[in-house]
Amino acid sequence: MKDEITRLARRALKTELDTLRKAGAGYRHDIAALKRQVAALEKGRAALEKQAHKNAPTPSPSVNGEPAGKSLRFSAKRLRAQRKNIGFSAEDFARLLGVSAQSIYNWETGKAIPRRQQLEAIAALRGIGKREASSRLEANA
Template sequence: MTNFADSLKKEIARVARKELREEIASLRKISVVQRSEIAALKKQLKAVQTQVSQLSKGQGRGEGEKVVVMPRAEQEPSAVKSRRKPGRKVVFTGERLKAQRARLGFTQEQMAKLLEVSSLSIWKWESGGASPRASRVPGILERMALGKRAAASQIAA
């Protein structure tokens, strides 16, 4: 009886594997098709994003005016806007702060007085250990855009 039971189990397993193999093959085919469709969609998305960024930068001009997309939250002070190209967003970075401080010839303490923060904050921002609050960034960018004389007069005041 055990030979018959073993033979029956083996036959059931063989038939199950055969049926599963067919099911798995069809699932693999579907998976390959879906992956290729996903890859094509990703390429289309990347192309659309490139077009949107070009339009927002004003490079993809059609007839007439430049298209500049800038939400209200990203708008910057007028002093910073006037010194840059339209459609470009100025971002605060520690390297930029350090370069501006060097250009002005200021110490960290003098830059801290100009930006109305502590000299420790300046050090942390420049070293990348911290970044200013989002609410303070527009004011900081506006003061960083000042020339040497204007910055020196603000420190003296």
């Protein structure tokens, strides 16, 4: 009797498991097809980006040594070197830029990053000499 119950239970389970196995195989097939489709779309997207990059308009001429429309980069070491080249203290350099001396300290130590407007002011000071910087500072005062 016990053997007969076991046999019938296995038979019922086998039919249920077969349908589950078939469904699982179908899902794996669908997933593989979707992966192939995603790979093809990614390849097409990369080709379009490459083509768009080739056909990108040329940048407009530079303004104050900086290309127009290009993002300004910031380097704490370069800011300190720029200030030292001019021979200004952090306080004088801050007055020249229209910010606080604490801001200059934070920028030079990497604790903060200047905002876009301040980056433009820093970029405008690139390439000026000590005399020019001193005259601008006196004009601001």
